[in-house]
Amino acid sequence: MGKILNCKVLLMYSFEYSLLCYYCPLQQKSKPCPQTTSQCMPDQRCAISTGNYGFFHILSSQGCVDSKLCGSHKVISYQGVKYNVSYTCCCKNQCNIPPKSDSNLKKLLDLIALKVDHVGNTDVWVMRFLS
Template identity: 40%
Template sequence: MKKSNNSKKIIFKRRLLCCSILLVSKLLGCSNSLKCAFCENLLCLYCPLQMKNKFCRTVHSMCPPEELCFRAKGYYAGDLGLTASGCMTKQQCTMKHLVSYKGTNFTMTYTCCNWNFCNLAPSFSFFSSALLVAPLAATAFLLTRWMY
């Protein structure tokens, strides 16, 4: 049975879309491209442990499987002094940790969430996040329109 030209085009477009997704997932640093391509790992913002008023140029990170995004706050004598964000296990989210930073002991508390970029810092504006998401959404829309 011979395939029609139209069905060959659809197969080619689907293969192109799949290859594009795998390429993007590799660029995002996903070691398991199929798992990454189907959005099974969370995307979070990473900012190292630092003083609360210090500017942090956040980095996008892909959490390992079974990890959540978090935002951390470190307190000394009841005052907020440290912040951090990234990925951690669900079990760690409910714990408090004692962290020594520049010779001072801080009690760290964590807030975890389970959707992409849910740990956005308050200083990270809606406009900035829209600039990141808009091109990806437009590409996905155009590829799906082009497929059919």
């Protein structure tokens, strides 16, 4: 609640100015994004969008979204597959930098994938795709 109130106060103060946000189209989260920026409309916020397939975070995007999407989820179809997309917003210039991937988590997933590969050779491609 405090973040929403702070965001509203900040936006009322700077109503004449539009936010400047990082932009990256919806794509696989492992693909690199250039540091491109875009100017938002007055009723938009900077956002990071994440697309999940089940429990797996597969897609990501950055950019301006309508403020009514902030904190919401919706199902979208991307290349014929349905993903649950969530929108996390912020209200400062270039505040929508995606979190850095945790290299320790990646190493752990690689170890699990290796163990599964040696034990039963099942569904290893999922672990390798996600790491």
